[in-house]
Amino acid sequence: MALASLLRLLRVKQWIKNSFVFFPLLFSGNLFTPSLVGKSLLTFVSYCLVASSVYIFNDLIDFQKDRLHPKKAKRVLIHDQVNKGVIVVLMLGLLGAGLWMGSRINGLVVLSMGFYVLVNLVYNLITKHVVILDVIFIATGFYLRILTGAFAIAVLPSVWLQMCVFILALFLGFTKRRHEMTMLKARAQEHRAVLAHYTAYLLDQLIMICSTLAIVFYGLYTISPEIIARIGGYQMVYSVTFVIYGIFRYLYLIHVKKLGDDPGEVLLSDVPLMVCVLAWILYVGVVIYFK
Secondary structure (H helix, E strand, O other), rough: OOHHHHHHHHOOOHHHHHHHHHHHHHHHHOOHHHHHHHHHHHHHHHHHHHHHHHHHHHHHHOOOOOHHHHOOOOOOOOOOOOOOOHHHHHHHHHHHHHHHHHHOOOOHHHHHHHHHHHHHHHHHOOOOOOHOOHHHHHHHHHHHHHHHHHHHOOOOOOOHHHHHHHHHHHHHHHHHHHHHHHHHHHHHHHHHHHHHOOOOOHHHHHHHHHHHHHHHHHHHOOOOHHHHHHHOHHHHHHHHOOOOOOOHHHHHHOOOOOOOOOOOHHHOHHHHHHHHHHHHHEEEEEEEEHO
C-alpha cells in the first residue's frame, strides 16, 4: 500500500479532533510541566491510533453506501481496491497499539479509550440509524477525548467546559448532517438512512440551539468562581469574543459556502477560522500563564 493511500486510510487529517485531549493540560495551567506534557502527548498519539482503527472499521461497515457519496467514494477501500484482510489486520494492530500505549499512562486512560471504541461500535451498528441519537453518540466521542486528556494528567475540567465541548460537538454533528442533506439531495437517504427522519428546518433549529448553548456554557465557564480565583480576575471572559466569532464564521461557511462535511478540513481550509482558533488559544494561554 502506497504511503499516500495509507495516510488517507488512517484519515490523518482528522487527527486534529484528538487535540481535544490537550484542553485539560492548557486550562489546568500545566502547559509547562514536562511530565504532564509528555503524558498528554502520549495520550494524543495513542488516541490517534485508536481513532484510526475506528475509522477503518467505519469504512468497512459503510463500504457499499460510501460509493454513493462523491467524496467518500474516493476512500482507499473503494478507490484503491485494497485487500480487506490486510485492512482488518491493520485495524486490529492500530487498536492494540493504541490501547497498550494508553495503558502505559494509567488505567483510567485505557478505560476511557475502550469506552470510546465501544461507543463507536454501538454507533456504527445501531444508533447511527436512530434520529438525534446518532449525533449524540458522535458528540460523546468528542467528550471522551477531553475526559481522557483529563485522566492522563489527573485533573478534572470544569463542568461548564465539559458541557461546552459536548454541545459544540453536537453543533458540529448537526451541521454535518445538514451538509449531507444539502449535497446529496434526493440520494441522501440512500447514503445515510437516518437522513429520512431529518429536515433542513429541524437541523437548522438544532444547530441554532446548540450554537447558543455553546456560547452560553463557555461564558459561564469564564466567570465561574474557580476560574476567577485561579487567574485573579475576569480577564477570561473576553475570550468569549473569539468563541462567538468562530461559531458565527462556521455558520457562514455551512450556509453560504456550503461546507461542513468534515469539521477538521473546514478548520484547516478556512484562514479566518484558523486564525480565530489560534488567537483564542494564544489569548487563553496568556491569561492563564501570565496572570
